[in-house]
Each structure stands twice: as C-alpha cells, then as structure tokens.
Amino acid sequence: MGLDFSVLPDYFGILLMGAGWTVAITVCAGILSFFGGIVFAVIALYGHWTLRLPVRGFAFLFMGTPLLLQLFLIYFGLIQIGIDLPAFVAGVIGLGLHFAVYNSELIQASILAVDKGQYEGARTLGLSRGQTLRRIVIPQAVRAVIPPMGNNMIALLKDSALVSVIGVMELTLAAQQAISRTYRPFEFYLAAAVCYYIVNLALEAGLRRLERRIAASR
Amino acid sequence: MDTELILRVYPFFLQAAWVTVQLSVLTAILGLVCGALGAAARLSRLRLFRAIGATYVSVIRGTPALIQIFILYFGGPQIGIQLDSFAAGTIALGVNIGAYMTETIRGAIQSVDRGQTEAARTLGMSRWETMRKVVLPQAARMMIRPLGVNINALIKGTALVAPISVVELTYTAQRFIGSTYKPFEMFLLSGVLYMIIIYVVGQGINWLDRRARIA
Numbered sequence: 001m002g003l004d005f006s007v008l009p010d011y012f013g014i015l016l017m018g019a020g021w022t023v024a025i026t027v028c029a030g031i032l033s034f035f036g037g038i039v040f041a042v043i044a045l046y047g048h049w050t051l052r053l054p055v056r057g058f059a060f061l062f063m064g065t066p067l068l069l070q071l072f073l074i075y076f077g078l079i080q081i082g083i084d085l086p087a088f089v090a091g092v093i094g095l096g097l098h099f100a101v102y103n104s105e106l107i108q109a110s111i112l113a114v115d116k117g118q119y120e121g122a123r124t125l126g127l128s129r130g131q132t133l134r135r136i137v138i139p140q141a142v143r144a145v146i147p148p149m150g151n152n153m154i155a156l157l158k159d160s161a162l163v164s165v166i167g168v169m170e171l172t173l174a175a176q177q178a179i180s181r182t183y184r185p186f187e188f189y190l191a192a193a194v195c196y197y198i199v200n201l202a203l204e205a206g207l208r209r210l211e212r213r214i215a216a217s218r
Numbered sequence: 219m220d221t222e223l224i225l226r227v228y229p230f231f232l233q234a235a236w237v238t239v240q241l242s243v244l245t246a247i248l249g250l251v252c253g254a255l256g257a258a259a260r261l262s263r264l265r266l267f268r269a270i271g272a273t274y275v276s277v278i279r280g281t282p283a284l285i286q287i288f289i290l291y292f293g294g295p296q297i298g299i300q301l302d303s304f305a306a307g308t309i310a311l312g313v314n315i316g317a318y319m320t321e322t323i324r325g326a327i328q329s330v331d332r333g334q335t336e337a338a339r340t341l342g343m344s345r346w347e348t349m350r351k352v353v354l355p356q357a358a359r360m361m362i363r364p365l366g367v368n369i370n371a372l373i374k375g376t377a378l379v380a381p382i383s384v385v386e387l388t389y390t391a392q393r394f395i396g397s398t399y400k401p402f403e404m405f406l407l408s409g410v411l412y413m414i415i416i417y418v419v420g421q422g423i424n425w426l427d428r429r430a431r432i433a
Contacts, residue, residue, distance in 0.1 A: 003296060064413040066377030069388045069405060076401040161282035165381055172285060179292070186293025193281040193289065200280040 005187050011178040015188075018174025019195045025092055025170055026157045026203075032096030033156065034149070037103025038138060045108055046133070062101040068162050070098055075166040091163030099156050106148050110141040146214055150207035157203055158196065171195055220403050227394055228407060234390035235411040241304075241376040241386060242415065245311045246369055252316020257323035271320065278317035284378050286310045291382045307379030315372045322368055326361035327353060359430040366423035373416055387411055 043055045062070060071094040078085055085093075114137050122132040164172035175192040179185045259271030278286070290299070291306035301309070330353050338348040377388035391408040395401045 061409060064416055065405075065409040066374040066388055066412065068377040068380060069391055069408060069412075072388075072392055072395055073401050073405040076395050076399075077405070080399060080401055158282040161284040162378075164284075172282070172288075175285075184296075186289060186296040189285055189289045189293055193285045196282055196285065197277065197280045 003186060004184065007182050007184055008187060008191055011182070011188070014174045014178055015171065015191055015195060018169065018171035018192070019199065021088075021168075021170040021174075022157070022160055022172075022196075023199060025088070025095065025160045025163060025168065026153070026199075028092045029095035029099065029160070030153050030156055032092060033099035033103050033152070036096060036100030037107050037149075038142065040100055040104035041107035041111060042133065042138070044104060045111060059101045059104060062098055063105075067094070067098050067159055068165065070094055071162060071166055087163070087166055087168045091160075091166060091168040094166075095156060095160060095163065098159075099152050102152050103145075103149055106145040106152075107141055110145045111137060113144070114140050143214060147207075147211050150211070153207065154200065154203060157200060161196070220400055223398060223400060224403055224407055227398075227404075230390055230394070231387065231407050231411060234385060234387045234408075235415065237304075237384065237386040238373070238376050238412070239415060241308060241311070241379065241384070242369075242373045242419075244308045245315060245372055245376065248308065248312025249315035249319050249368070249372065250365075252313055253319025253323050256316060256320030257327065260320060260324050261327060275317045275320050278314055283311065283314045283375060284381065286314055287378055287382060303379065303382045303384045307376075307382060307384050311372065311375060311378065315368060315375065318368050318371070319365060322364045323357075323361055326357040326364070329360055330356045362423060362427045362430055366420065366427070369419060369423070370416055373419065374412065 040055055040059065043051050044059065047055065071091065074094040074097070075087070075090045078090060118136055118140065119132055122136040123129075127135065160170060161172040164170060164176065167173070171192050175188040178188045182188070256271050256274055259267040260275070262268055262271070287307055287310040290310045291301065291303060294301055294306065334352050334356065335348055338352040339345070343351065376386060379386060380389035380392060383389065387408045391404045394404045398404070
C-alpha cells in the first residue's frame with residue numbers, strides 16, 4: 001500500500017483541534033491530581049480512620065491496576081449508578097484520580113520529611129493543628145516534590161491518549177477519525193505522535209523553568 | 219456484589235491472566251535487551267551511537283505507548299510489517315519499556331565510582347575488560363530494584379494491548395462489563411489478578427535484590 005503523506009494537510013485542522021483537547025484534558029486532570037494528591041495525602045496521614053482506611057484501600061487498588069481498567073470502571077461504573085457524565089468529564093476524573101494517588105505518595109513522604117521543628121514552632125506560636133498543616137507544613141512539602149510531580153504530569157500527558165478508548169475526542173481519537181476516512185493509519189498515527197512529542201517537549205521545558213524558579217527562591 | 223456472577227466468569231479471567239503473564243514475560247525480556255543495547259549506545263565512545271541512543275530514549279519516552287502500538291499494528295502493513303495483535307503488542311511494549319530501562323541501566327553504570335574504572339585501567343585492563351569484570355558486576359546489583367520498578371509499570375502497561383484486541387485481562391474485563399453491566403465486579407476480579415501477578419513478581423525481585431546484596 002505504501003506511504004502517502006500528501007493526505008495529511010487536509011486533516012490538519014482535526015489533528016490540531018485534537019491536540020487542543022489533549023492539552024485541555026492534561027491541564028484539567030493535572031489540576032485535579034495536584035489538589036487530589038494533597039487531600040489524599042493529608043487524609044492518609046492525619047485523617048480519622050473512617051476516612052483513612054477507604055483512602056488507603058483506594059490508593060492500594062489504583063496503584064496495583066492498569067489505568068485503562070480504571071477508566072472502564074469509572075466510565076461504566078458511573079453510568080451504572082445513574083450518573084451519565086460526558087466522556088470528557090469521565091476521562092478527566094479517571095486520569096485525575098489515578099495520578100492523584102501517585103502524587104499523594106510523593107506528598108506523604110515529603111510531609112513526613114518536613115522538619116519537626118517547623119510544626120512545633122507553629123504550634124507554639126498558637127496556630128491550630130489544621131492551620132499548621134495548611135500554612136506551614138503543606139506548602140513546604142508540596143514545593144519539595146514539584147520535580148517528581150512534574151514527571152507525573154509528563155506521564156499524564158502521554159496517558160491521556162488512553163481516554164480515546166472511552167470515546168473522549170482528543171488527539172488519538174482525532175487521528176482515528178481521519179484514518180477511518182482515509183485508511184492511512186501509519187501516516188496519521190505518526191502525525192499524532194509528532195504532535196504529542198511537541199507538546200511533551202513544551203511541557204518539559206515549562207517544568208524545567210518552574211524547577212529553576214523554585215530552586216532560586218530557596 | 220454479585221458473587222454468583224464472579225464464580226461463573228472467573229475461569230475466563232484466569233485464562234486472560236495467563237495471557238497477561240506471557241505478555242509481561244516476553245515484554246520484559248525484549249525490554250531488557252533493548253535497554254542493554256540502548257545503554258551501551260548511550261555510553262558509547264562513538265558520537266553516532268550516542269545520538270542514536272539519545273534519540274531512541276527521547277522519542278519513545280516522548281510519545282504515548284498506545285500510539286506506538288497503533289503505529290506498529292495498524293500502520294505496519296503499509297510498510298510491509300504484518301504482525302498479529304499479540305506479536306505487535308509485545309514488540310511495541312518491549313521497545314517502549316526498553317527506553318525506560320535504557321535510562322535505568324545507564325544510571326546504574328554511571329553511579330559506579332569513577333575511581334573503580336581508573337584503577338582497573340591503571341592495572342592494565344582494557345576498556346571492555348574493565349566494564350565486564352569491574353563496573354558491570356557492581357552496577358548489576360544497583361539496577362535490580364529500579365528495573366523492578368520498570369517491570370511493575372510494564373505489567374500494568376500490558377493493558378494497552380486491549381484496544382488492539384489481545385484477549386488479556388483488561389480486554390476480558392471490558393468485554394464482560396459490556397455484556398453483564400457489572401463494572402465493579404469485573405474491575406475487582408481483574409484487579410485482584412493484576413495485583414497477584416505484581417505481588418509475585420515483586421517478591422521475586424526482592425529475593426534477587428537480597429541475594430545480590432549478600433554476594
């Protein structure tokens with residue numbers, strides 16, 4: 001059959017729109033995984049056992065199973081209990097929860113590594129337990145794990161391709177639609193790979209700048 | 219929780235788990251080969267090899283594994299590579315995890331103290347002898363644990379061949395969710411099997427790591 005890249009320009013718009021949605025999913029799921037990671041970490045360390053046990057069990061389940069399986073659970077599970085979410089929202093929730101669990105592991109270790117003197121000092125100054133965590137411990141802990149959390153964000157960008165399987169319109173599904181009309185899988189998947197690679201390079205560059213700024217502000 | 223349903227369908231999941239194990243083993247072997255070659259290229263004295271190694275790592279790690287699988291399986295026939303879904307999935311996943319293993323192996327080799335190399339070279343060993351007799355034995359011990367992390371990711375990564383219809387655990391779960399409308403039960407059943415596989419492999423790696431530390 002051979003290769004023919006001349007069909008690509010006609011579908012440039014679709015691929016670009018797909019790339020836009022990929023970025024949107026990554027940003028939304030990234031934000032969810034960041035704050036979700038903090039919440040999970042605090043509950044896993046300090047929560048009442050009625051909260052702590054379910055969160056730990058959930059983390060255990062989500063770290064031991066593939067993301068794709070989790071996406072099926074969330075997408076079809078929500079439909080089963082009567083919540084019919086748009087695929088985009090289900091995809092963001094699935095990706096966000098999956099990476100929140102991984103971020104939470106990083107943040108937990110980092111919270112425990114914050115100098116005990118910081119905690120004691122804040123309590124001595126009259127801050128409550130919650131205030132101490134919120135204003136003193138968590139900001140330091142989160143700042144220390146920005147570089148490894150950045151790696152999770154890069155993994156999230158690439159794993160966002162998986163939500164195409166539950167029908168979220170993004171780069172991979174855009175390529176598939178173009179393929180269903182042209183029967184040229186090699187050309188379009190390669191084009192999609194190039195788009196992912198470019199977004200990935202941009203994200204890496206952004207993360208490096210962020211890391212430098214944090215290092216400089218210490 | 220529909221236990222009766224679970225008891226009825228679990229044999230299909232056991233069969234699928236066996237496919238996942240086969241995928242994992244073959245992918246791990248291919249990944250280790252690619253990783254060793256990649257690390258050798260990245261540490262080579264020849265700039266061309268270094269460039270090839272760096273490009274391999276950057277391109278594979280910079281694009282989604284799912285797209286790599288699709289390019290090989292759906293795009294392969296256009297360039298004369300016709301593979302069934304199991305073979306295409308295994309090769310794509312192996313090449314993919316190989317890029318991550320390249321960095322693991324390279325990191326372990328580079329973490330061996332430079333003084334070791336210098337001393338061996340001073341004693342008259344050739345570059346290759348130094349690598350084989352002095353550096354690699356020390357590096358091998360340090361790479362067991364991080365390679366274990368790669369293999370853990372790889373086992374979960376085998377789910378990515380479900381979209382090209384390899385009948386492994388995730389594909390089986392997806393089909394049964396579709397036919398029974400019991401997503402939670404199917405998730406739990408396949409999830410438990412994944413965790414058993416990961417647990418057993420993890421214990422094996424711990425055992426290897428302990429043995430390497432004693433030696």
